[in-house]
Amino acid sequence: MANAERTAAIAAAMSDIRDIDAKGIDRDSVELIRHRLVELAKQKKLFPWSDFPSDETRDGSTLYLLSQDEDHRFALYVQSVADTTQAPPHDHLTWACIVGLEGRETNRRYATVAGQGPPKVLEEMVVEHGTGIAFLADDVHSIHVQGGSLNFHCYGHDLLDLPPRNYWSESDREWRTMKIRYPIVDARA
Numbered sequence: 599m600a601n602a603e604r605t606a607a608i609a610a611a612m613s614d615i616r617d618i619d620a621k622g623i624d625r626d627s628v629e630l631i632r633h634r635l636v637e638l639a640k641q642k643k644l645f646p647w648s649d650f651p652s653d654e655t656r657d658g659s660t661l662y663l664l665s666q667d668e669d670h671r672f673a674l675y676v677q678s679v680a681d682t683t684q685a686p687p688h689d690h691l692t693w694a695c696i697v698g699l700e701g702r703e704t705n706r707r708y709a710t711v712a713g714q715g716p717p718k719v720l721e722e723m724v725v726e727h728g729t730g731i732a733f734l735a736d737d738v739h740s741i742h743v744q745g746g747s748l749n750f751h752c753y754g755h756d757l758l759d760l761p762p763r764n765y766w767s768e769s770d771r772e773w774r775t776m777k778i779r780y781p782i783v784d785a786r787a
């Protein structure tokens with residue numbers, strides 16, 4: 599359950615992230631945001647897996663909202679995956695950072711921007727505790743989890759308020775758009 603220490607740690611991190619964002623978003627500043635979230639994840643005892651159970655009936659993944667501004671900016675979530683989940687290549691229309699708490703989330707980064715044909719893999723990395731990955735609004739990535747994971751997902755804008763994001767449909771061999779497919783649990787203090 600939420601507690602005062604967790605609430606204060608989240609508030610401090612989001613305050614720093616607002617300050618970083620206010621100076622302008624580029625490759626360097628999203629790396630600073632990623633680094634700040636890695637710092638938050640060091641306080642792992644504040645984010646026990648038992649507080650963020652995954653609902654296996656919902657494509658294997660449950661999203662918990664930890665913080666969000668009233669104007670829908672600066673949304674921090676915990677994504678809890680019971681065992682297996684995947685997300686096809688997609689963009690975010692805002693900056694995004696994923697930072698590990700538990701388990702392993704394989705991320706593929708693509709050299710392709712939405713609408714420019716089939717995505718080509720640029721690199722693959724595993725997000726686990728102590729590591730993370732950062733994206734600009736147009737960057738395309740895919741997610742592959744096996745064996746469960748618990749991660750921070752942080753975005754410049756609330757996922758429910760974003761317009762439909764672009765994703766690559768392998769079966770249709772074309773870029774399409776999607777809204778978020780699963781409900782978000784409000785876990786704010």
Ligand SMILES: [Fe+2]
Pocket residue numbers: 685688689690694739
């Ligand atoms: Fe994503």
